[in-house]
Amino acid sequence: xxxxxxxxxxxxxxxxxxxxxxxxxxxxxxxxxxxxxxxxxxxxxxxxxxxxxxxxxxxxxxxxxxxxxxxxxxxxxxxxxxxxxxxxxxxxxxxxxxxxxxxxxxxxxxxxxxxxxxxxxxxxxxxxxxxxxxxxxxxxxxxxxxxxxxxxxxxxxxxxxxxxxxxxxxxxxxxxxxxxxxxxxxxxxxxxxxxxxxxxxxxxxxxxxxxxxxxxxxxxxxxxxxxxxxxxxxxxxxxxxxxxxxxxxxxxxxxxxxxxxxxxxxxxxxxxxxxxxxxxxxxxxxxxxxxxxxxxxxxxxxxxxxxxxxxxxxxxxxxxxxxxxxxx
Ligand SMILES: [Zn+2]
Numbered sequence: 600x601x602x603x604x605x606x607x608x609x610x611x612x613x614x615x616x617x618x619x620x621x622x623x624x625x626x627x628x629x630x631x632x633x634x635x636x637x638x639x640x641x642x643x644x645x646x647x648x649x650x651x652x653x654x655x656x657x658x659x660x661x662x663x664x665x666x667x668x669x670x671x672x673x674x675x676x677x678x679x680x681x682x683x684x685x686x687x688x689x690x691x692x693x694x695x696x697x698x699x700x701x702x703x704x705x706x707x708x709x710x711x712x713x714x715x716x717x718x719x720x721x722x723x724x725x726x727x728x729x730x731x732x733x734x735x736x737x738x739x740x741x742x743x744x745x746x747x748x749x750x751x752x753x754x755x756x757x758x759x760x761x762x763x764x765x766x767x768x769x770x771x772x773x774x775x776x777x778x779x780x781x782x783x784x785x786x787x788x789x790x791x792x793x794x795x796x797x798x799x800x801x802x803x804x805x806x807x808x809x810x811x812x813x814x815x816x817x818x819x820x821x822x823x824x825x826x827x828x829x830x831x832x833x834x835x836x837x838x839x840x841x842x843x844x845x846x847x848x849x850x851x852x853x854x855x856x857x858x859x860x861x862x863x864x865x866x867x868x869x870x871x872x873x874x875x876x877x878x879x880x881x882x883x884x885x886x887x888x889x890x891x892x893x894x895x896x897x898x899x900x901x902x903x904x905x906x907x908x909x910x911x912x913x914x915x916x917x918x919x920x921x922x923x924x925x926x927x
Contacts, residue, residue, distance in 0.1 A: 647729075647732035648663060648732075649661060649663075649732055650923040651924075654845075656824070658706075660704065664703060665725045666701065667699050667719075669699050669870075670695065673870040677860065689859060697859045703717065703732075705738075706825060708822075708844075713746075714743045715747045716746075716748060716749055716756070717746055717766075721757070726757075747773045747774075747821065749840070750853060756774075760804040773815055774812060775836030775837070779806065783802055825840065828840070833881070835874070835877075837854065839853060839855070849896070850895070854869070855881070856901060858900060862918060865883050865886065887911070889908070890911040896921075901918065904923050
């Protein structure tokens with residue numbers, strides 16, 4: 600099964616990996632059927648993938664809005680050839696850079712449905728799949744009770760305001776106040792580089808279209824077992840979400856970890872990080888802590904479903920992929 604999954608994920612997303620995999624075995628059957636088909640060029644089945652885990656009373660479903668390949672020169676702290684070499688060593692090099700997934704996480708406890716992040720929604724790369732992924736679960740956006748936005752970069756909030764509309768009409772929206780302040784500051788917007796302009800524009804739309812937006816001040820519980828943790832650095836109000844129940848936990852850490860370069864080093868950044876000293880300080884603190892706790896982590900841009908752990912091998916940090924099938 601892991602081999603089949605890896606093979607399937609190696610192709611272009613979205614592939615025919617639906618959550619029914621481990622529930623009904625349909626994917627195994629599907630792949631076997633594909634293998635038996637004489638035409639090797641058969642089009643991939645276009646179904647949004649999802650993966651589920653259980654954290655106590657919560658069901659956490661990883662969904663993905665899509666992907667984009669980030670050029671090798673988007674990682675300050677390392678030269679483009681260095682990043683490409685690292686990607687090659689990990690067998691993940693793409694012709695046009697490092698593949699970033701855009702993963703979102705749906706947290707359900709039978710009472711509330713909380714979505715963590717809303718995806719890039721077509722504003723970057725091959726994205727815009729989240730609504731279809733939700734539909735595959737039988738959900739419409741108006742059945743989402745809350746959206747926690749980990750920070751106001753376009754790839755985390757685009758889905759909220761796609762088409763200039765409020766796309767999650769019944770959701771409470773939670774965003775750290777430091778990000779709301781930063782990304783709606785006109786002086787900061789006019790001084791920002793072009794590649795950050797879409798985020799400033801979307802931030803303004805989010806504030807305008809979601810009048811009940813709740814700006815978060817510091818670490819707090821959103822609902823029993825769902826808490827905000829402060830991971831400032833990547834942006835001023837970059838936050839994570841801890842899901843905890845029945846002695847189990849998971850931390851959605853958003854952009855603390857980028858593929859290929861993290862967690863092996865903390866002095867390498869992503870282009871969108873404006874305050875590199877702050878980003879480094881948080882990773883210096885977080886990676887060893889995550890390793891010593893063995894925390895189950897969900898990370899936006901890691902290969903789908905983005906679940907893993909930071910592991911320390913004689914002081915060298917590496918990412919260890921976690922199992923993701925529903926289990927008790
Ligand atoms: Zn991001």
